[in-house]
Amino acid sequence: xxxxxxxxxxxxxxxxxxxxxxxxxxxxxxxxxxxxxxxxxxxxxxxxxxxxxxxxxxxxxxxxxxxxxxxxxxxxxxxxxxxxxxxxxxxxxxxxxxxxxxxxxxxxxxxxxxxxxxxxxxxxxxxxxxxxxxxxxxxxxxxxxxxxxxxxxxxxxxxxxxxxxxxxxxxxxxxxxxxxxxxxxxxxxxxxxxxxxxxxxxxxxxxxxxxxxxxxxxxxxxxxxxxxxxxxxxxxxxxxxxxxxxxxxxxxxxxxxxxxxxxxxxxxxxxxxxxxxxxxxxxxxxxxxxxxxxxxxxxxxxxxxxxxxxxxxxxxxxxxxxxxxxxxxxxxxxxxxxxxxxxxxxxxxxxxxxxxxxxxxxxxxxxxxxxxxxxxxxxxxxxxxxxxxxxxxxxxxxxxxxxxxxx
Amino acid sequence: xxxxxxxxxxxxxxxxxxxxxxxxxxxxxxxxxxxxxxxxxxxxxxxxxxxxxxxxxxxxxxxxxxxxxxxxxxxxxxxxxxxxxxxxxxxxxxxxxxxxxxxxxxxxxxxxxxxxxxxxxxxxxxxxxxxxxxxxxxxxxxxxxxxxxxxxxxxxxxxxxxxxxxxxxxxxxxxxxxxxxxxxxxxxxxxxxxxxxxxxxxxxxxxxxxxxxxxxxxxxxxxxxxxxxxxxxxxxxxxxxxxxxxxxxxxxxxxxxxxxxxxxxxxxxxxxxxxxxxxxxxxxxxxxxxxxxxxxxxxxxxxxxxxxxxxxxxxxxxxxxxxxxxxxxxxxxxxxxxxxxxxxxxxxxxxxxxxxxxxxxxxxxxxxxxxxxxxxxxxxxxxxxxxxxxxxxxxxxxxxxxxxxxxxxxxxxxxxxxxxxxxxxxxxxxxxxxxxxxxxxxxxxxxxxxxxxxxxxxxxxxxxxxxxxxxxxxxxxxxxxxxxxxxxxxxxxxxxxxxxxxxxxxxxxx
Numbered sequence: 001x002x003x004x005x006x007x008x009x010x011x012x013x014x015x016x017x018x019x020x021x022x023x024x025x026x027x028x029x030x031x032x033x034x035x036x037x038x039x040x041x042x043x044x045x046x047x048x049x050x051x052x053x054x055x056x057x058x059x060x061x062x063x064x065x066x067x068x069x070x071x072x073x074x075x076x077x078x079x080x081x082x083x084x085x086x087x088x089x090x091x092x093x094x095x096x097x098x099x100x101x102x103x104x105x106x107x108x109x110x111x112x113x114x115x116x117x118x119x120x121x122x123x124x125x126x127x128x129x130x131x132x133x134x135x136x137x138x139x140x141x142x143x144x145x146x147x148x149x150x151x152x153x154x155x156x157x158x159x160x161x162x163x164x165x166x167x168x169x170x171x172x173x174x175x176x177x178x179x180x181x182x183x184x185x186x187x188x189x190x191x192x193x194x195x196x197x198x199x200x201x202x203x204x205x206x207x208x209x210x211x212x213x214x215x216x217x218x219x220x221x222x223x224x225x226x227x228x229x230x231x232x233x234x235x236x237x238x239x240x241x242x243x244x245x246x247x248x249x250x251x252x253x254x255x256x257x258x259x260x261x262x263x264x265x266x267x268x269x270x271x272x273x274x275x276x277x278x279x280x281x282x283x284x285x286x287x288x289x290x291x292x293x294x295x296x297x298x299x300x301x302x303x304x305x306x307x308x309x310x311x312x313x314x315x316x317x318x319x320x321x322x323x324x325x326x327x328x329x330x331x332x333x334x335x336x337x338x339x340x341x342x343x344x345x346x347x348x349x350x351x352x353x354x355x356x357x358x359x360x361x362x363x364x365x366x367x368x369x370x371x372x373x374x375x376x377x378x379x380x381x382x383x384x385x386x387x388x389x390x391x392x393x394x395x396x397x398x399x400x401x402x403x404x405x406x407x
Numbered sequence: 408x409x410x411x412x413x414x415x416x417x418x419x420x421x422x423x424x425x426x427x428x429x430x431x432x433x434x435x436x437x438x439x440x441x442x443x444x445x446x447x448x449x450x451x452x453x454x455x456x457x458x459x460x461x462x463x464x465x466x467x468x469x470x471x472x473x474x475x476x477x478x479x480x481x482x483x484x485x486x487x488x489x490x491x492x493x494x495x496x497x498x499x500x501x502x503x504x505x506x507x508x509x510x511x512x513x514x515x516x517x518x519x520x521x522x523x524x525x526x527x528x529x530x531x532x533x534x535x536x537x538x539x540x541x542x543x544x545x546x547x548x549x550x551x552x553x554x555x556x557x558x559x560x561x562x563x564x565x566x567x568x569x570x571x572x573x574x575x576x577x578x579x580x581x582x583x584x585x586x587x588x589x590x591x592x593x594x595x596x597x598x599x600x601x602x603x604x605x606x607x608x609x610x611x612x613x614x615x616x617x618x619x620x621x622x623x624x625x626x627x628x629x630x631x632x633x634x635x636x637x638x639x640x641x642x643x644x645x646x647x648x649x650x651x652x653x654x655x656x657x658x659x660x661x662x663x664x665x666x667x668x669x670x671x672x673x674x675x676x677x678x679x680x681x682x683x684x685x686x687x688x689x690x691x692x693x694x695x696x697x698x699x700x701x702x703x704x705x706x707x708x709x710x711x712x713x714x715x716x717x718x719x720x721x722x723x724x725x726x727x728x729x730x731x732x733x734x735x736x737x738x739x740x741x742x743x744x745x746x747x748x749x750x751x752x753x754x755x756x757x758x759x760x761x762x763x764x765x766x767x768x769x770x771x772x773x774x775x776x777x778x779x780x781x782x783x784x785x786x787x788x789x790x791x792x793x794x795x796x797x798x799x800x801x802x803x804x805x806x807x808x809x810x811x812x813x814x815x816x817x818x819x820x821x822x823x824x825x826x827x828x829x830x831x832x833x834x835x836x837x838x839x840x841x842x843x844x845x846x847x848x849x850x851x852x853x854x855x856x857x858x859x860x861x862x863x864x865x866x867x868x869x870x871x872x873x874x875x876x877x878x879x880x881x882x883x884x885x886x887x888x889x890x891x892x893x894x895x896x897x898x899x900x901x902x903x904x905x906x907x908x909x910x911x912x913x914x915x916x917x
Contacts, residue, residue, distance in 0.1 A: 217752070217754055220752045221749075221752050221753070224745070224748045224749045224751075224752050225749060227745045227748065227749075228742065228745040228746055228748070228749045231738065231741050231742040231744075231745040232742050232745075234738045234741070234742075235735065235738040235739050235741075235742045237738075238731055238734045238735035238738045238739075239735055241731040241734070241735075242728060242731040242732055242735055245724055245725075245727045245728035245731055246728065248724040248727075249721060249724045249725060249728065252717055252720045252721040252724060253721065255717055256714075256717045256718075256721070259710075259713050259714070259717065260714075261710055261877075262877050262880070262881050263881065264880070264881050264884060264885075267884070267885060267888070271888060271892075274892075278895075367754075367755060370755075370758075371755050371757075371758050371916060374758055374761070374762075374916065375758070375761075375913065375914075375916040378761060378765065378913040378916070379910065379913045379914055381913075382906050382909050382910040382913050383910065385902065385906045386903060386906045386907060386910070389899050389902040389903045389906065390899075390903060392895075392899045393896060393899040393900060393903065396892055396895050396896045396899060397896060399892065400889065400892050400893065400896065403885075403888075403889055403892070404889060
């Protein structure tokens with residue numbers, strides 16, 4: 001059981017922004033409603049987030065308040081948006097992924113089992129490593145939940161949503177349980193139907209050039225982001241593995257240094273020290289790449305999916321509208337149920353137009369956000385890579401100077 | 408590759424230097440001339456220990472002492488601050504395929520050949536006498552292709568030693584020739600306590616791939632790996648002050664034709680005999696319980712045991728690093744392509760360009776990782792592998808000493824028995840048998856004396872060899888590790904260059 005506060009952690013994660021920690025999205029912070037996750041607690045199999053709100057809006061009883069929420073409650077909120085017809089014309093902020101500490105926990109367990117087979121120093125070192133990794137994952141999941149809330153708070157319509165206010169304010173448990181097997185199965189079928197329908201809907205050519213272009217663009221973009229996200233993950237994993245190897249090399253060099261009878265011992269100890277330090281830097285490089293590149297790509301994978309969903313809804317509405325038109329024509333021709341057909345047609349028309357109008361703006365905003373986020377992250381990535389490479393270089397050069405001087 | 412290697416520049420030889428050089432050469436030559444025309448047997452051990460390969464009369468004790476004197480010099484610390492060494496050390500920023508021990512050839516040559524005081528030696532240019540061999544690989548097809556084909560290695564030697572008839576010469580050798588050379592040297596020298604450098608290992612899989620004509624990267628890598636290993640093996644062998652004078656070595660380097668060493672094949676008669684002997688040795692090792700009177704040996708054995716364990720561990724970690732670094736290179740390349748695709752589909756022009764630039768940077772970085780993996784391997788990993796095998800040879804030499812001791816003890820036991828037998832016969836009144844017993848006693852007394860001498864000799868040799876080995880080890884590791892760190896420096900410098908070029912592109916996204 002690990003209880004961890006949010007603010008204590010190795011400083012290698014301090015490059016994350018403090019304040020609005022929304023690293024992947026560029027948001028205007030608005031004094032009327034500010035939301036953040038001020039604290040988080042990790043218990044056996046769940047994480048408890050402390051959602052902190054500051055608001056001048058009259059809807060809330062107080063100006064500043066906090067509640068504790070769990071992951072399922074975030075999902076409930078997200079799903080309520082998706083199911084709300086009123087929001088069909090918006091890109092629904094993607095739900096945060098489930099906190100997944102399984103891999104990390106497994107590693108810690110394996111380490112515990114293998115305790116007898118390694119020296120005390122090695123064990124302590126590896127334990128520190130894994131604890132740092134656990135903390136990193138923890139911080140990431142907090143950031144992702146926070147981004148979701150910030151996106152909602154920044155959206156002109158969604159921020160007024162009643163469920164959202166309840167989520168922020170109601171200080172009792174929302175009694176939202178995770179979906180049981182039956183519901184999960186229902187979801188699965190719904191998704192199958194939706195994908196099939198999506199294909200049909202996507203096949204309908206749009207009169208509007210803007211949307212037609214967006215459709216083609218998003219489809220390709222989404223697939224390529226998916227690919228880039230997967231490849232960046234693999235790359236970063238290799239990087240971490242290499243850093244782990246350097247860690248072991250440093251340990252063995254240290255042992256050699258303490259054992260050696262020749263004047264190699266000083267040499268070995270110095271090189272061991274060097275590798276310890278460079279290894280830490282390599283680990284940071286991998287961590288930063290993860291934050292600035294991999295997470296960015298993962299986020300835009302989810303957002304581009306949300307944008308695709310919007311287009312699907314619009315497409316669906318368009319099809320419905322066209323079908324309603326055809327039905328109306330038929331009714332008029334047969335002169336039967338004309339009024340009903342007219343009403344249906346009106347409703348479909350309104351729905352379609354409403355979605356189209358907001359969808360256009362949403363997609364334009366999506367692009368703006370995307371460009372800004374990529375810019376921010378790519379610049380920060382390059383700056384961090386430079387910082388680390390320079391640090392590494394300096395360590396190597398000063399060590400070399402010492403070693404060459406000794407020989 | 409091998410062409411990068413330049414011989415150390417010949418310093419201008421001053422008149423006085425030259426004379427001293429000549430005397431040194433004479434010293435060398437004089438010892439050579441007392442050798443029998445075929446391979447020498449530097450130790451006068453009982454016949455059964457001598458390998459079937461070497462023939463010729465037994466060596467006089469005189470030679471031993473001469474050689475010993477030479478070795479005594481070899482182990483003197485000659486700390487020459489040599490600016491002439493620089494050309495070897497700074498081989499430029501290509502860490503990939505440079506011979507591992509280029510500098511180490513110089514000092515032993517000087518040490519071995521000059522029976523001089525430290526000051527006098529310092530005056531003499533260390534570049535005057537040298538020997539090193541470079542190996543290039545050729546693919547040589549025998550009549551018919553496929554499994555009959557073999558890889559020929561061109562061994563080029565440059566030397567100023569008078570042992571050789573020319574200053575520069577090349578020969579073609581096969582892998583089995585190298586193994587044959589090692590086999591001969593091991594059988595001649597290991598039982599008297601010399602640490603004979605082990606030959607590279609055979610690899611049926613690797614060679615078969617090459618033979619089958621797989622024109623791919625892994626075959627080329629295998630050949631390069633082998634070539635490099637053979638070169639290091641040869642350099643270590645000629646570095647050894649005694650081994651370099653061995654006629655088999657000289658023959659190996661010089662002779663155009665060399666009898667094919669079939670006994671090195673695993674499934675030959677000799678191969679099977681070797682395996683049997685190895686097994687017997689292992690059993691014997693377990694049963695010999697030696698009374699170690701010399702703390703030095705006990706301490707050293709323990710040290711080498713520890714060193715063995717740690718080096719193997721280190722080697723495994725470095726091999727893992729090489730593997731992961733190669734993986735990182737591949738994954739980075741794959742990511743680069745993916746990022747390029749993403750940049751293509753991005754419809755914001757500035758971002759699209761930046762993503763393409765990112766893809767280019769990552770592509771360059773993957774190349775960098777690839778090169779670094781090479782350095783990891785050829786500099787660090789191979790050095791460790793070599794030393795793991797060398798330490799096995801060192802441990803083998805300690806085992807030989809145990810065997811020698813055991814033999815001596817056995818002889819003593821026999822002598823005791825013969826004496827007892829003689830004592831009994833005193834009262835049995837059988838004059839013939841008594842005389843025989845007395846003769847046997849004499850015989851075994853001589854054997855005991857010989858056993859003791861042999862034991863002392865091997866102990867002395869081992870002390871000397873270990874000292875030389877340790878010095879070499881220190882030098883090797885220092886040189887290689889420094890070179891390795893320099894390769895890491897180069898990588899970081901390149902990384903800085905690439906990211907510095909990218910940063911303005913990222914900032915330009917509007």
